[in-house]
Amino acid sequence: MTRLLEQAFETVSNLPDTEQDELARIMLQLAGVDQPPLQLTPEEDADLAEADAEIARGELATPEEVRAMWAKHGL
Template sequence: MNSPFATVSTFPDNVQDELAHVLLRSVGAERPPYELTPEEAADVAASIPEAERGEFATDEEVRAMWAKHGR
């Protein structure tokens, strides 16, 4: 008995592609990428040099962030 993958590998490429898209959509893997707001992009840009300098949030700052945002 052939595996499903062996069977699908005999299908034309375009059919294999469509089946792959269906599978990925069914598990939520084909979502459009998240687009940063201008404010978020500015925050990310500012954080890169901070990280390069070793400037990271303290444990207390992280706890406060989680408390504020419900985690």
């Protein structure tokens, strides 16, 4: 194992379990190991359904709102 990979594992090991699992799935996927689809919680499923309904109603962010959101996060 390379030093960089060891450093990555050490850093990730200090993150919350959910973030560790997400990063592990990404690593496995990048290594060519197929990953099962994620199962949404009932709350996530409801949020997604509401987002789909908003899109269907045409309730989309304006370009200015999107730029403001990116700027707020320094991107």
